[in-house]
Amino acid sequence: xxxxxxxxxxxxxxxxxxxxxxxxxxxxxxxxxxxxxxxxxxxxxxxxxxxxxxxxxxxxxxxxxxxxxxxxxxxxxxxxxxxxxxxxxxxxxxxxxxxxxxxxxxxxxxxxxxx
Numbered sequence: 001x002x003x004x005x006x007x008x009x010x011x012x013x014x015x016x017x018x019x020x021x022x023x024x025x026x027x028x029x030x031x032x033x034x035x036x037x038x039x040x041x042x043x044x045x046x047x048x049x050x051x052x053x054x055x056x057x058x059x060x061x062x063x064x065x066x067x068x069x070x071x072x073x074x075x076x077x078x079x080x081x082x083x084x085x086x087x088x089x090x091x092x093x094x095x096x097x098x099x100x101x102x103x104x105x106x107x108x109x110x111x112x113x114x115x
């Protein structure tokens with residue numbers, strides 16, 4: 001048992017976190033804040049994800065994140081391999097590398113559930 005309780009009037013019990021490091025915010029994050037500050041807090045501070053709709057395997061937001069991740073990974077790997085610009089001489093290698101990145105990304109997705 002506690003021998004004493006903290007004072008409930010302390011700022012930490014009323015949502016005050018004190019000074020925080022500034023950071024850049026995406027426009028979509030700011031739009032979320034304007035629409036619902038609690039939703040912003042849950043998504044961007046607590047890092048909670050919304051439950052997907054049962055009828056959708058992947059919502060448009062998650063689709064966009066997946067596409068962005070695939071292209072970012074491909075171009076990072078491509079540049080790390082020292083390949084430079086994609087042109088007629090290396091397009092086949094680019095396609096093969098891109099397919100590998102896509103296959104790995106798709107393998108991480110959960111299985112679709114039958115209706």
